[in-house]
Amino acid sequence: MNGALKKSAKILVFSTEKISDPAIDMAGLLKLHYPPTVYTLTVPCSGGIKPAWIMYAYEKGFDGVFIAADGSDCIFGESCTEKTGNIVSMTHEQMKEKELDPARLRMAAICSVCSEAFVKQIRSFNDYLLKTRNA
Amino acid sequence: MKERIGVYVCHCGGNISDYVDVEKVCRAVENEDGVVLARTTLFACSDSNQNEMINDIKEHNLDGVIVASCSPKLHLATFRNVTERGELNKYTYVHANIREQASWAHSDDKTGATEKAIHLVKAAIAKSRYAEPLYPYWFEAEKTIAVIGGGIAGMKATASLADKNSNVVLIEKESRLGGHTAEWGSLAMTDEKGYELTERIAGDIRNRENIFILTGAEVISTKGSIGNFEIRIRKKPQKEGDPSEIMVMKIGSIVVATGYDHYSPKDGEYGFGNSDWVITLPEFKKLVDSSTGKILEYKGMRISNVVYIYCVGSRQANGGNSYCSRYCCTSAIHTAIEAKKKFNGIVNIHLNRGIRTYGKQELLYAESLQMGDLYLQFNEESLPKIFVKKQKMVIAVKDILSAGKELEVEADLVVLVTGMVPRSDRSVGSMLKLPKGRDGFYNEVHMKLRPVETVIDGVTIAGTCQGPKNISESVNSALSAATKSYSLISKGTLETEPIIAKIDQENCSWCSKCLNACPFDAISKEAVHNREVAIVNASVCKGCGMCTPVCPVDAIDLTGYSSKEMMSMIDVLV
Structure with a gap:
């Protein structure tokens, strides 16, 4: 990585194919910039993200993980919100065991047109991660 | 595990290559394990490139294909079809989105965009190594x-x-x-x-x-x-x-x-709302359409001089609608011609920012010129000003077609040529x-x-x-x-993707957590070799994956999103 990239935290985003991924694509279309060290992995539903994947990301060196959740828009039903919340809680427990700051995992519902909200969330998460990393 | 993967990195004209060094991306991945072919292409979606991909699959005996280009929302289906035409299972195809999520999102940072594109393509290669052949399901659709x-x-x-x-x-x-x-x-x-x-x-x-x-x-x-x-x-x-x-x-x-809605001028915009004699194009068109007789009257007054101000609410660089509504030039000129033909003594003066009567509509512009309509052109930096002089409404305009000469024209009625808004x-x-x-x-x-x-x-x-x-x-x-x-x-x-939950029955010891997590009742218990294990009804499973995180022994994966695939991608993204 070059010097310029070190100004950004490494963030892994879990997005969802039908809901949050279109918003992230549209952020690009609208040239709403966010740090280039933000990488997106797409899954069908945020209720299907395994805590093991999140923990693995920290183990490999990601500063933060952001779940761009389906929220109430989930095409698979209303239980997605609760189940995604449970995944975050389960992961937080595992993070505490490993003495990781639980705030390094962030979740927000990102609808298919929420490009600006996504970029705002990511910028603020990046600021938090840089602040805590450099503290 | 795939051992003969082909990678295609798209320029997308310049949409990608203006910000991402696609040659550098290609060089960075060409020696990755399993990659036997890596090349750039001007337009991956073009017929010629599609045919080349099919030839490559056969000639190089590829067992996996990756295209790094635009969003999969646009061309995932295209390249899956190409893969299928090359006689590979289409679900072994993997897509990397380096346009919406790299070149465009980071157009302010070319180095960062290129580094990110390299990582995204490497992640696609990692996924491709494990991508299994899958076969679609079908469901009935309302007609x-x-x-x-x-x-x-x-x-x-x-x-x-x-x-x-x-x-x-x-x-x-x-x-x-x-x-x-x-x-x-x-x-x-x-x-x-x-x-x-x-x-x-x-x-x-x-x-x-x-x-x-x-x-x-x-x-x-x-x-x-x-x-x-x-x-x-x-x-x-x-x-x-x-x-x-x-x-x-x-x-x-x-x-x-x-x-759409018609653009409604703001209060005071070119005198709109302050003067009865400033109206919008839709209002003027209705007046022309509904008036009978040989003279045009508005609010009891005879109208002769009609001054049209174009691009009201359109093509505004700062803080307004920046787009052109396209139809309004033609509509204004057509209405002006109608008014002139229908009523005696009409003088049309068009204050415009360049006439856009494209295609056949240019004939109307020519007709209007032949009928003697006057066209003066202003730019956004010096908009026309409306004031009252000797009890007459006057519009001052700096005409850029006569070397920026300041002109004043009298108007009985000012028509604001408004466009369309959402x-x-x-x-x-x-x-x-x-x-x-x-x-x-x-x-x-x-x-x-x-x-x-x-x-x-x-x-x-x-x-x-x-x-x-x-x-x-x-x-x-x-x-x-x-x-x-x-x-x-x-x-x-309709064809539905064959993304369903898959149980590792060796590891499953039936705890019912997956059954409770499934919103579609797709999971049930079955005895296999005298052990109770979970099974998935493939025709009911919708592929959400909600059953996968709750398994205490990690015995469920979603096809296409297995832990093996996801973690191998995480490995290379860091």
Whole structure:
């Protein structure tokens, strides 16, 4: 990585194919910039993200993980919100065991047109991660 | 594990290569394990490149294919088909999105964008190594199509769908069909009357047995997805005091044709709202259409000098609508010609920012010039100013066609040539989660390649809800949207991705957590070799993956999203 990239935290985003991924694509279309060290992995539903994947990301060196959740828009039903919340809680427990700051995992519902909200969330998460990393 | 992977990195014209060093991306991945071929291509989606890919698959005996290009929403299906034509299982194809999520998102940081693209392609290679051949499932789709909006686009889409023997529900919020077109008299180029044209189309669709028309009705909620939408419609009561009627319909596909609003000038914009003699183009057109006699009168006064100010509410660089509404130059000139032909003593003076009567509409401009209309051109830095001088309304304009000479013209009536803006009522778009562009109109997937589809599968857009259009352009897009919507569900069955939960029965010891997590009752218990294990009903499983995180022994994976695939991607993204 070059010097310029070190100004950004490494963030892994879990997005969802039908809901949050279109918003992230549209952020690009609208040239709403966010740090280039933000990488997106797409899954069908945020209720299907395994805590093991999140923990693995920290183990490999990601500063933060952001779940761009389906929220109430989930095409698979209303239980997605609760189940995604449970995944975050389960992961937080595992993070505490490993003495990781639980705030390094962030979740927000990102609808298919929420490009600006996504970029705002990511910028603020990046600021938090840089602040805590450099503290 | 794939051992012969081909990687194609797309320039997308310059959409990617202007910001991402695609050659560097190619060099960075060409020696990755399993990669036997890596090359850049100007347009990966072009026919010639598709054919080259098919030849490569056969010639190099590829067992995996990756294209790094635009969003998979645009071309995943294209490249899966290419893979299939190369006689590989199409689900072994892996896509890397280096346009929306690299070159465009990081156009401010070329180095960062290139580094990110390299990581994204490496992640795709990691996934490709483990991608297994899969086989699709099929489900039944509703064959009724809903058209929302009964303007000219909605009506033509409805007629076109009915021609294809599809059942159509046309839902119009107002009590009559026809939209804005029904408000007009003479129309540009054809001189037909707008209300006659819309009545003719409405008469046609009212007589079709396979069309169900609902006026005074609005969609209040939608759920489901392509092939199986459920929409709730509220129909206004026939008589005051009666309750509204609520209808629920099963729909396979939806055409959204909700139209536009006229731009309404702000108070004081060119004197609008302060002077009775400053009106908008739609108001002036109605005045011309409805006036009879040999002279044009407005509020009891004879009108001779008509000054048109163009691009009001359009092409504003700062803080306004930056787009051009396209139809307004033609409409203003056509209305000016109509006024001159119909009434004695009309003098038309057009204060414009460059006339955009494109295509055949240029004939109207030529006719207007031949009839003696005067054209003065200003730019955005020096807008015309309206004031009163000797009890006359005067407009001062700096005409850039006569070396910036300051001119003053007297007006009996000032017509503000206003454009189109998105509907203030966005409820349909909000319910269907249709993305909007920077201009506020609904966005298509791709302006050129998928011009009427939205990112919401099964929902197409027609007419001016997508952006400013004249009537013939609206009808063109409506016919296109109708055909696309019909083609999606015409077979009565839809292919669904074979993404389902897969149980590792060796490790499963049946705890019922997956059963409780599944929203579709797709999981049940079965005895296998005297052990109780979970099994997945493939025809019921929707592939959400909600069962996978709850398994205490990690014995469930979603096909295409296995822990092996996800973690191998995480490995290379860091």
